[in-house]
Amino acid sequence: MDHIDRVLLTRLQQDATQSYAVLGQAVGLSAGAAHERVRKLRERGVIRRTTAEVDPASVGCGVLAYVMVDSTAWMGDSAQDFAALPEILEAHVIAGSASVLVKVRTATTEQLQDVLRRIYAIAGVSGTSATVVLETLFERQVSPGAGDQT
DSSP, rough: EEEEEEEHHHHHHTTTTTTHHHHHHHHHHOOOHHHHHHHHHHTSSSSSSOOOOOOOOOGOOOOEEEEEESSSSOTTTTTHHTTSTTTTEEEEEEESSSSSSEEESEEESHHHHHHHHHHHSSTTEEEEEEEEEOOOOOOOOOOTGGHHHH
């Protein structure tokens, strides 16, 4: 991945609806050449998907919590169990005192409590510890050049 790819990725992260002509102009390429670069980035899996960022509170998901999941067994094979709970946005096998970290969004704390009950029902789960977010200071996407810094 070169400098042009990084600029294209940065611009697409800012606004994925930009035309290939605008993208190409930003990096000194024709619209067709910019389109080809973006196509190759998709083919290689660098661009995983194009999506709209939705404000969670405006769609009734204002409660955000991170839940540490303790277990009595390896949880790496439980992805489908966590994925079956639509309120879980992310699930990560982690190192440390817990086995899995999940990101949960619900409308109310009562709904969060219900999600915690359903997590606890997953085979191998021995406990949970939830941290409810009061305010998000900022969120950031991965910078296309972040891995190149030394």
